[in-house]
Amino acid sequence: MDHQMVKCFQFKTDSSMIRLSDSSDQNDDTIIEIKILQNSDNRYSSITWPSADLLCRFMLANRTVFMEKTVLELGSGTGICGIMAAKIGAKVILSDQNVFASELILKNVELNNVNAQFIPLDWGRKSDLLNDRIPTDIDYIIGSDLCYEDEQQFEKLLLTIAFLLRNNRQQSIPFYMSYHFRSSNYQIECLLRKFKLQSKLLFYSDNLKIYLYEITLI
Numbered sequence: 001m002d003h004q005m006v007k008c009f010q011f012k013t014d015s016s017m018i019r020l021s022d023s024s025d026q027n028d029d030t031i032i033e034i035k036i037l038q039n040s041d042n043r044y045s046s047i048t049w050p051s052a053d054l055l056c057r058f059m060l061a062n063r064t065v066f067m068e069k070t071v072l073e074l075g076s077g078t079g080i081c082g083i084m085a086a087k088i089g090a091k092v093i094l095s096d097q098n099v100f101a102s103e104l105i106l107k108n109v110e111l112n113n114v115n116a117q118f119i120p121l122d123w124g125r126k127s128d129l130l131n132d133r134i135p136t137d138i139d140y141i142i143g144s145d146l147c148y149e150d151e152q153q154f155e156k157l158l159l160t161i162a163f164l165l166r167n168n169r170q171q172s173i174p175f176y177m178s179y180h181f182r183s184s185n186y187q188i189e190c191l192l193r194k195f196k197l198q199s200k201l202l203f204y205s206d207n208l209k210i211y212l213y214e215i216t217l218i
Helices: 050-061 080-087 101-111 151-166 189-195
Strands: 004-012 031-039 070-073 091-096 116-120 140-144 175-180 197-205 210-217
Touching: 004 050, 031 080, 031 101, 050 080, 050 140, 050 175, 050 197, 050 210, 070 080, 080 091, 080 101, 080 116, 080 140, 091 101, 101 116, 140 151, 151 189, 151 197, 151 210, 189 197
Parallel strands: 070 091, 070 140, 091 116, 140 175
Antiparallel strands: 004 031, 175 210, 197 210
16 A cells, blocks of 8 residues: 655755856755655655755756756656756656656656656666657756665666767766765776766765765766
8 A cells, every 4th residue: 555645845055065167056045845745655766865855955056057958867766856957947857767656756747837758768778768758969967866775776877877978969968966875885986987987076965975976978
């Protein structure tokens, strides 16, 4: 039996958050509220995790960078990060490996009265990566807590990122990913070179052990 509930998240411009070089945002009292329907029976994807909170605060602090840009979110889960991007004026495409997640994601899109489309995207699956619904004029790719304790998932994720970046018209676009460090057995940095990717650490929460990376092609 599903245990669903709506949780309200409020995000305020964070003066401590890193600003991108092309951001013209100023510190203000802007507050954005997002309502998220969550399913507590699902262990991972139907719950909002702290990494998503960090990515949302990063986008809000740099909202002029994302405004009117095309943003693809990987592993949308509840869709909160993509919904934040839509609320600050981006054109948003939500995606998830689990096609059954689309129902929850689209409910949350409707709950927040934003425009966003959903596409199924199974990392590493050629038929999904060649989907005509994935535009080749993406400006930014985002994702939060995409892999938990599965190194194979990391590899599939980075394979997908490398493919999307290389097949985009503008190959220099970044992938912004918030990541909760859970295991010392492997780290994402070790896999980047395999797919000719590089990372830049933008933000780190020592208390929560959450990283925010900018990942690009080498």
